[in-house]
Amino acid sequence: MMKVKICGITNLADAETAVTAGADYLGFIFYLPSKRSVDINTAKAIVQTLRAAPNCPVLVGVFVNETGEHTAEILDEVGLDLAQLSGEEVPFLVGDEQSPIYGRCYKALRPTSLAEAKADAEWYSVTSNRLSVNSNQSPSLLIETYHPTLRGGTGETGNWEMSAQLAQSNPGLMLAGGLNAENVAEAVRLVRPFAVDVASGVEAYPGKKDPTLVRAFIHNAKNSG
Numbered sequence: 001m002m003k004v005k006i007c008g009i010t011n012l013a014d015a016e017t018a019v020t021a022g023a024d025y026l027g028f029i030f031y032l033p034s035k036r037s038v039d040i041n042t043a044k045a046i047v048q049t050l051r052a053a054p055n056c057p058v059l060v061g062v063f064v065n066e067t068g069e070h071t072a073e074i075l076d077e078v079g080l081d082l083a084q085l086s087g088e089e090v091p092f093l094v095g096d097e098q099s100p101i102y103g104r105c106y107k108a109l110r111p112t113s114l115a116e117a118k119a120d121a122e123w124y125s126v127t128s129n130r131l132s133v134n135s136n137q138s139p140s141l142l143i144e145t146y147h148p149t150l151r152g153g154t155g156e157t158g159n160w161e162m163s164a165q166l167a168q169s170n171p172g173l174m175l176a177g178g179l180n181a182e183n184v185a186e187a188v189r190l191v192r193p194f195a196v197d198v199a200s201g202v203e204a205y206p207g208k209k210d211p212t213l214v215r216a217f218i219h220n221a222k223n224s225g
Helices: 012-021 040-051 068-078 091-095 114-124 160-169 184-191 211-222
Strands: 003-007 025-029 058-063 082-085 105-109 141-143 173-175 195-198 203-205
Touching: 003 058, 003 211, 012 025, 012 040, 012 211, 025 040, 025 195, 040 058, 040 068, 058 068, 068 082, 091 105, 091 114, 105 114, 114 141, 114 160, 141 160, 160 173, 160 184, 173 184, 184 195, 184 211
Parallel strands: 003 025, 003 195, 025 058, 058 082, 082 105, 105 141, 141 173, 173 195
Antiparallel strands: none
């Protein structure tokens, strides 16, 4: 069944809504310019409550151009499973055993072309044996819509044809970019990704989820056929 990440979690109510609806991943954004950023103490309190429940999903911290050392510190302090690298991070952070977050991260790509996507995938793709989290739960890459300045959450739909070609050679691909409850089933059918990721597409306003949209998105993604 399709896996789903609800990203941009800023409060416990939204987190619990997503978990109850069947989310496989929750994303916490540690990037201040984002409208969906969360501070470390708030994230830590949410995570502690989630960890006490029996059905805690994989918890992901989203980072932009942080050092490996700082990223590892936040992962440990907050209690997160994985880091999503959404900036211009170097391949060393993902693929080198000397990296502070080796085996605990995956790269988000914002390619402008299929050629660029394939080249980046060669540099950054994570093999299952490099991940400390169960490989059946861990993405190898995330692909999102290119934007010259924004780091995700643009609401702009990506190039699904390009994503589909990338998914064929990267079975752990997570798809993001302009997804919502209305189009996610079609996106899943066309791209056949490992998982789908949504932030703005299930919001009442930036930083606050709409429970009805969260439930509809997860249901439609997981029942897309």
